[in-house]
Amino acid sequence: MATEKSVKGLKVKGNSFGASGFTLGIMSILSLGYIGIIMSVLGFFFCYTQFRGKKTKLAKAGLIINIIGFAISILWIVYLAPIVSSYVQGLSA
Numbered sequence: 001m002a003t004e005k006s007v008k009g010l011k012v013k014g015n016s017f018g019a020s021g022f023t024l025g026i027m028s029i030l031s032l033g034y035i036g037i038i039m040s041v042l043g044f045f046f047c048y049t050q051f052r053g054k055k056t057k058l059a060k061a062g063l064i065i066n067i068i069g070f071a072i073s074i075l076w077i078v079y080l081a082p083i084v085s086s087y088v089q090g091l092s093a
Helices: 016-030 034-053 057-092
Strands: 005-007 010-012
Touching: 016 034, 016 057, 034 057
Parallel strands: none
Antiparallel strands: 005 010
8 A cells, every 4th residue: 555645735645746856857858958957856856856855866866867867957048058159140141
């Protein structure tokens, strides 16, 4: 029988929040920029909810992956995107 824990009125069963948060973390790394930031924040929320309700390894890994995805997306927006943009403009000129 599956055990249930309540997290602020939200019943956590199994590993569904952890798995979806982990998936969003992987997707945030693959899709850089603003979409990556949105995915990593949403994935972090899912994994944090799972981790507070039922501590699983997938939720812990998802938290780490989402933090890495957020950092890479910020780095992409601030530093790497302008460099790539100027390089592409230099090729077309």
